[in-house]
Structures are given as structure tokens and as C-alpha cells.
Amino acid sequence: MSAPTPGAANVRGLAAQALARIVQGDSLRATFAIFSTKLHDARDRALLSSLLHEGARWWLRYDAAVARLLERPLRDGEAHALIVLGLIQLEVLRLPEYAAVAATVEAMRALNRPKYAGLANALLRRWLRERVALCAQLDADEVTRSAHPRWLLHAFKADWPADVDAIVAANNAQAPLWLRVNRRRATRVALLDQFAAAGVAAHAPEQTADAIVLAQSTDITRLPGYADGAFSVQDGAAQFAADLLDLGDGQRVLDACAAPGGKSAQILERADVHLVAVDSDTRRLPRLHENLARLQLSADVRTGDAAQPAAWWDGVPFQRILIDAPCSASGILRRQPDIKLHRRANDMPALLATQARLLDALWPLLGKGGRLVYATCSLLADENARQIVRFVAQHADAHLRADAPAGWHAPTGGGAQNLPGAAGMDGFFYAVVEKAD
Structure with a gap:
């Protein structure tokens, strides 16, 4: 595996390498832990996390989209993953079209795949021209419409027939960051005050006695009280x-x-x-x-x-x-x-x-x-x-x-x-x- 060159494209190149591994069976959490050590800027790590989560979340849709755009399969897994990420930047992250295309092309070069830079540019521009028709094709099948495997969709339909659409929509959305206050080290009120003083927006949901929900995901190790054991990450459920x-x-x-x-x-x-x-x-x-x-x-x-x-x-x-x-x-x-x-x-x-x-x-x-x-x-x-x-x-x-x-x-x-x-x-x-x- 070749190392991308430093620079802005480095994050997208790393994301393509990491996503290719995830698709082959590696854990997203473990893969991110490895690849994030190559980045020193918190904003770059946040972008890497976003690309990997959305890449895995929407792979079943946009992997199929790339297959429709290609005349023959692209046998380079990392280059293929980068083109998928280009579509995700356009359709999920909603980055400006020019910026998403240019960044993907540059990342292909940073990934040491210059021979695929032109292909990436052509495929993404074709998607922009034909996106309505291509999306209609993807939406015609429940797997590529929902980005869920067919067996799991059938299981949801069997067990929760009235709730399938809501389940799929929730699964395809980002999860909020929940914390659990350690009662032995802090109170929820005191911790919320500390967060507010640090400019961290958060609220206390009524359903659970010790929970705090952050308005935005962040590096929890930098939050007040983390080093002192005042809280842990744990979903409300x-x-x-x-x-x-x-x-x-x-x-x-x-x-x-x-x-x-x-x-x-x-x-x-x-x-x-x-x-x-x-x-x-x-x-x-x-x-x-x-x-x-x-x-x-x-x-x-x-x-x-x-x-x-x-x-x-x-x-x-x-x-x-x-x-x-x-x-x-x-x-x-x-x-x-x-x-x-x-x-x-x-x-x-x-x-x-x-x-x-x-x-x-x-x-x-x-x-x-x-x-x-x-x-x-x-x-x-x-x-x-x-x-x-x-x-x-x-x-x-x-x-x-x-x-x-x-x-x-x-x-x-x-x-x-x-x-x-x-x-x-x-x-x-x-x-x-x-x-x-």
C-alpha cells in the first residue's frame, strides 16, 4: 500500500485506503484508529471520520453507481473507493461540485494513482450530467435505494412492517453524541456548566438521569472533565x-x-x-x-x-x-x-x-x-x-x-x-x- 503525499488531498487519499480495507472486512472503528494517527490536525481527523462513516453508510448505493458509470470493473480497490467517496462528497456531504470533483482528482494523484485521475474526473462529471436518471435507476432497487443489504431489509419488514421506512431513515442519519455522567465524580448540572463555559453546546434529555447530548460531535478527550473521569460516551438507550x-x-x-x-x-x-x-x-x-x-x-x-x-x-x-x-x-x-x-x-x-x-x-x-x-x-x-x-x-x-x-x-x-x-x-x-x- 503506497502512502499518499502530504497536503489537503492526503485526507481523502487516506480515506480511500481505509475505506477499501473496511469494505474488505476490517472494522471501521479500528481502521479509523489506525489511519487517524497519520493526521495531526483535528479538522483533518474529523473529515476522515466523516468520509469513512458516510462511505460505509452509503457504500451499497454509490458502489453500484460507480459500476453503472464504468464500462468495465475497476480492479484497483483504493481507486474505486476514492471515486465512491467523490460521489458521497457530492450527494451526501453536499460539497460544492467543483470542489468535490477537483479534490477527488487531486487525491487520486496523491494516492499515487495518476493514471486514474482523468477517469475520476470524467466519471464524476458524467454523474453530474446524468444524476437524475442514474438516481432513478438506483432508487428502483430496495438495496441501492436504502443502502441496506436485502436480507436485513426483509428482516425489518418481517418484524417491524409499519416502521421500515423510519428505521432505514434513522440508520442513514448521523447519530448524536451521548455522554453518561459519572455520579461519583460529577453532577450533570456542574458538567453542563463546564461545557457551556468552554463553548460546548449540550443539553440534558429528560428520559435518562445521567445523560448529556452534545449538539455536535467532537473530540471528547478535549472536553472539560474527561481526564478526571467525569463522564463516558454511552448512547441513551x-x-x-x-x-x-x-x-x-x-x-x-x-x-x-x-x-x-x-x-x-x-x-x-x-x-x-x-x-x-x-x-x-x-x-x-x-x-x-x-x-x-x-x-x-x-x-x-x-x-x-x-x-x-x-x-x-x-x-x-x-x-x-x-x-x-x-x-x-x-x-x-x-x-x-x-x-x-x-x-x-x-x-x-x-x-x-x-x-x-x-x-x-x-x-x-x-x-x-x-x-x-x-x-x-x-x-x-x-x-x-x-x-x-x-x-x-x-x-x-x-x-x-x-x-x-x-x-x-x-x-x-x-x-x-x-x-x-x-x-x-x-x-x-x-x-x-x-x-x-
Whole structure:
């Protein structure tokens, strides 16, 4: 992989390189973390982030558009990605036409692909001449119209037939930046005052007690209070986990699948509990430790498969268990749009089996009268209500409670579901199950 030359085109060249990797299967978040280190200006990093998020979000539409513009496939993945980004600058970011075309052509040269500079110029100018007809062609197919994979659209139609258009629209919009105030280090009022003094616009939504929503995304490490552990990034929908657990001092609590630690930290901020945080992914555990350290919190962190407790459990029952289960992540596409490119329909059987295995394996660890909260960032009934219906039917001592955040949907079978964009939050599912005394 050749390195782009320095300058304004460097950001777009880097974005093309990074997007080509993302399309091939690399994580957007991890790829951005790598490529952003090559940029020293915060504005350049912000542009890189925007190009990658919109590139992944709209790839299924504008990749198809480039295919219609080309006489034969362009076998250079990075050059192809750069032309896709040129269309996205025109159609999504709404940059001035001349600037978007010229910047893409210059970036092609900076990418050390001068032989494709003329092609990029010709294709983008052809798009501008024929955009109405080309958009009509793209809109004729549900995949290129919505920039969603067909299998996922069909799943949305099956589970949320009246809400498909709203779900797609929310997924294709940028997600607001939510923060969670660390009650042990700050108050929401004080933190909002600090933000206002620093010129950072933000507000406190009514639905959640500790949330702050920023008017614009920003580098959170530069915000007042970050270094002191006054807050964390966490979407509002995820912040209901602690409320539904009904935490109290002295409880023994398990956070299964805990990395990178957002919900573990929230549990520790809410009550003086003995928290056991378990995760099998050794690559994500350092992030969990870092997050807890910055927030000045402490947990009993264990490495292991939560569904095989014999390897890590000491035999002492828990009063509360949180299972934030691996899932399709179909509720957070606006925040992680690369999921649309990476998730496949044939991933679902293994995910469903893992969820069932976690529920069945961890239920015996819950003490009598205890509470288990099952959570996913999914919209799919197979992972959510149907998974819980199966579980409760197979465990006579399991009682499904009606606890739910205000305003959320009540799916057939139980639990609570938020759809993406509703109240500004991500798509999320909770079910609260109590063990009989």
C-alpha cells in the first residue's frame, strides 16, 4: 500500500485506503484508529471520520453507481473507493461540485494513482450530467435505494412492517453524541456548566438521569472533565441497563460479555456492589481496564467464556446478572454503518445459539429472588422477544417482568424495544427476568 503525499488531498487519499480495507472486512472503528494517527490536525481527523462513516453508510448505493458509470470493473480497490467517496462528497456531504470533483482528482494523484485521475474526473462529471436518471435507476432497487443489504431489509419488514421506512431513515442519519455522567465524580448540572463555559453546546434529555447530548460531535478527550473521569460516551438507550437491574449496595453483580466496560462502569457508578466483569476477548479487556481506571472505578475482571462458568465462577450466587449479548447489532447501524457491509444472514444461527447458551448457562448462577437483564443492540425478534420466550418456557423458575423504559415498544412475547432514532437513541432491546424464591 503506497502512502499518499502530504497536503489537503492526503485526507481523502487516506480515506480511500481505509475505506477499501473496511469494505474488505476490517472494522471501521479500528481502521479509523489506525489511519487517524497519520493526521495531526483535528479538522483533518474529523473529515476522515466523516468520509469513512458516510462511505460505509452509503457504500451499497454509490458502489453500484460507480459500476453503472464504468464500462468495465475497476480492479484497483483504493481507486474505486476514492471515486465512491467523490460521489458521497457530492450527494451526501453536499460539497460544492467543483470542489468535490477537483479534490477527488487531486487525491487520486496523491494516492499515487495518476493514471486514474482523468477517469475520476470524467466519471464524476458524467454523474453530474446524468444524476437524475442514474438516481432513478438506483432508487428502483430496495438495496441501492436504502443502502441496506436485502436480507436485513426483509428482516425489518418481517418484524417491524409499519416502521421500515423510519428505521432505514434513522440508520442513514448521523447519530448524536451521548455522554453518561459519572455520579461519583460529577453532577450533570456542574458538567453542563463546564461545557457551556468552554463553548460546548449540550443539553440534558429528560428520559435518562445521567445523560448529556452534545449538539455536535467532537473530540471528547478535549472536553472539560474527561481526564478526571467525569463522564463516558454511552448512547441513551444503553443507559437504562442500570435502572432495570435495580441495583443496591452490597449486591454481588455479574456483567457478562463486559468489554469494553461501559455498562460495568455504569453499574459501579450507581451502587457499592461487588462486580464481576467477564469477557472472553482478550483484545478488548485492556480497554475495559483503561476505562475503569480513568473513571476511578474497580471491578473483579475475569477472562473467560461467560457461557462456561465452571472455568471462572467461584460458586457464590449473584443477586444481579447483566447479559449484554453478542448480536446482529442491527439497532446501531447509524453509529457503526460498517455492520451493513460485514453482517450476513448466515451469521444469525451462530449468534442465536450463543445468546441461548449464555442465558441457559448463567441462569443457575443467579440467586433466588435475583434479577437477570438480557440486552441486545438488535431490532430482530429472533434475538430479542423470541429468544426470551424460548428461555422462559424452558425454565419454570423464570418470571418475565414488565419493566420497560417509558415510551418503548412492547414486542409480542415480552421485553422492551427502542427503534433507532426514537428519542434520539439507538435501537435497543431489554428483557428483565426474575428468579422465583
